[in-house]
Structures are given as C-alpha cells and as structure tokens.
Amino acid sequence: MPLITELSWLPFKPGTESSAAAVALKDLGPQLGSQPGLEGHWRGAPLERPNSLEFVKVWTSEQAYQASQSSPLHSEATALIQQLVDTSNPLIKPYHNAVPFDKPFADVAAAPLVQLSSFFLPADVDRQAFETAFKNVLAPLYANPPEGFVTGTNGWALEAVNGAAVFVAASGWESLEKRLEAHERLKGTFGEVEAFTKVVEVHHNSFQKGGA
Structure with a gap:
C-alpha cells in the first residue's frame, strides 16, 4: 500500500x-x-x-x-x-x-532545495503514455546525474484540479544554483512531455521537518 x-x-x-x-x-x-x-x-x-x-x-x-x-x-x-x-x-x-509518489517524499524533503512541478493535463489523458514520455525525458538525468541532484519522485494526484488530471514531480537539489545549471543542460529535452501539456506550475522550497 x-x-x-x-x-x-x-x-x-x-x-x-x-x-x-x-x-x-x-x-x-x-x-x-x-x-x-x-x-x-x-x-x-x-x-x-x-x-x-x-x-x-x-x-x-x-x-x-x-x-x-x-x-x-x-x-x-x-x-x-x-x-x-x-x-x-x-x-x-x-x-x-x-x-501516491513512487518513491518516499522524505528523501526529497531532506535536500536543501526541493522543486515541485505540477503538470496539468486533460482528464482523459493516456496516463501510461505520459508516464513513458516523462521517464524518457528523465532518463539522461538518472543515467548521468548533474552536479547537485539528490533524488526525485513523482506520481498522479488523487484529485483533479478544475477538471484537469495532475501529475506531480518532486526533485531534491543541493541548491537553487545547481538546479538552474541542470535546467540549462537539459533545456530542449522536454519535447515529449510538452506534446501533452504546456501548463506546468513550478516552485521551489526549503522544507523544515515538523509544523503540521
């Protein structure tokens, strides 16, 4: 479970x-x-x-x-x-x-910086096809991790938002600077994902444990 x-x-x-x-x-x-x-x-x-x-x-x-x-x-x-x-x-x-993330969020939250990306997709999106495209985009990241990358996790949100299905990706980084450097390296590799949606909300946080 x-x-x-x-x-x-x-x-x-x-x-x-x-x-x-x-x-x-x-x-x-x-x-x-x-x-x-x-x-x-x-x-x-x-x-x-x-x-x-x-x-x-x-x-x-x-x-x-x-x-x-x-x-x-x-x-x-x-x-x-x-x-x-x-x-x-x-x-x-x-x-x-x-x-229901595919890997423990606690490992991501332990990083000094966390990037949370929410992809808003049509309600009837082919989820398996999107996941395949997403994994293809991430393959270079995991095969040759950029400096500063800690770990990542992703999954489909339980609730729709304004009728849209939501796919959430969380990644941990040593710093915002390292994340931006990695983004420059990966720029231009997101075509497969962008074919599904260009509606993406991204923000960054440094989480502290505790505080319900």
Missing part, C-alpha cells in the same frame, strides 16, 4: 502572524502532528511566494489520509485557516492535493 503525500499551499494575509486565529492554529500543532497514520510532516515558504506557506504531510495509507480529512480536528483547523488566508486575488487560490 503506497504512502500518500498531502500537499497544501496557503497564501496568507499580511500581518496575521499574531492574530487570535494564528495563535489558536499554533496551539493545535501538537494534535495535528500526532494524528493516526501521519508518518512525517514538513513546512516551508516557497521562494517564489515568500508570503505563503506550503505544508506537506506523508500518510501511511489513503485510508489514513481520508480519515484525517473527515476528522473534527481537520474541520477545526480549516475554520482557523480560512480566517488567515488571503483571498483578495481571485487568480491566486489555496491549493490542496494528495499524491
């Missing part, structure tokens, strides 16, 4: 760090971090959007993940988060999904 990695991204209102809702949410931290089936959890501010936070939780099974989503504790935390989230820009919305 694969581990389930829950991904949440939240843009926060400025000046809410010491609000009553933020204090109450912090007080829930020990309970959120000790839920049944929770194997590990991380948090960090994406480099591209420093006024936001990304939370990652790894669950022992999809059943454990679903149970957490329907728990009273989740409802309580969600009500507090809604008071803190910035909804002023209709184009920037909180994001949530869950992915």
Whole structure:
C-alpha cells in the first residue's frame, strides 16, 4: 500500500502572524502532528511566494489520509485557516492535493532545495503514455546525474484540479544554483512531455521537518 503525500499551499494575509486565529492554529500543532497514520510532516515558504506557506504531510495509507480529512480536528483547523488566508486575488487560490509518489517524499524533503512541478493535463489523458514520455525525458538525468541532484519522485494526484488530471514531480537539489545549471543542460529535452501539456506550475522550497 503506497504512502500518500498531502500537499497544501496557503497564501496568507499580511500581518496575521499574531492574530487570535494564528495563535489558536499554533496551539493545535501538537494534535495535528500526532494524528493516526501521519508518518512525517514538513513546512516551508516557497521562494517564489515568500508570503505563503506550503505544508506537506506523508500518510501511511489513503485510508489514513481520508480519515484525517473527515476528522473534527481537520474541520477545526480549516475554520482557523480560512480566517488567515488571503483571498483578495481571485487568480491566486489555496491549493490542496494528495499524491501516491513512487518513491518516499522524505528523501526529497531532506535536500536543501526541493522543486515541485505540477503538470496539468486533460482528464482523459493516456496516463501510461505520459508516464513513458516523462521517464524518457528523465532518463539522461538518472543515467548521468548533474552536479547537485539528490533524488526525485513523482506520481498522479488523487484529485483533479478544475477538471484537469495532475501529475506531480518532486526533485531534491543541493541548491537553487545547481538546479538552474541542470535546467540549462537539459533545456530542449522536454519535447515529449510538452506534446501533452504546456501548463506546468513550478516552485521551489526549503522544507523544515515538523509544523503540521
């Protein structure tokens, strides 16, 4: 049974760090971090959007993940988060999904820098064909790893986003500089993947363990 990695991204209102809702949410931290089936959890501010936070939780099974989503504790935390989230820009919305990655996310999260890439594809996409194209693109990376590459993992998200199927890839790097150097080396090799979609969201984070 694969581990389930829950991904949440939240843009926060400025000046809410010491609000009553933020204090109450912090007080829930020990309970959120000790839920049944929770194997590990991380948090960090994406480099591209420093006024936001990304939370990652790894669950022992999809059943454990679903149970957490329907728990009273989740409802309580969600009500507090809604008071803190910035909804002023209709184009920037909180994001949530869950992915059964093919390799442990913990190995990626241990890297100094993590790149998360979400590929948004037609709902009826041939998933096997896309995975084959994706593996073909990555083959040179794993055959001759560029300097600074740590490890990677990928998988299909459980939830569709605006009707689109979502494929998520996570890779760990020693630094952003090393990642950018590798990107230059691999530039022009993504044609097989781009034939399926050009709608890709990429961001970078340095995760800290803990912080539910």
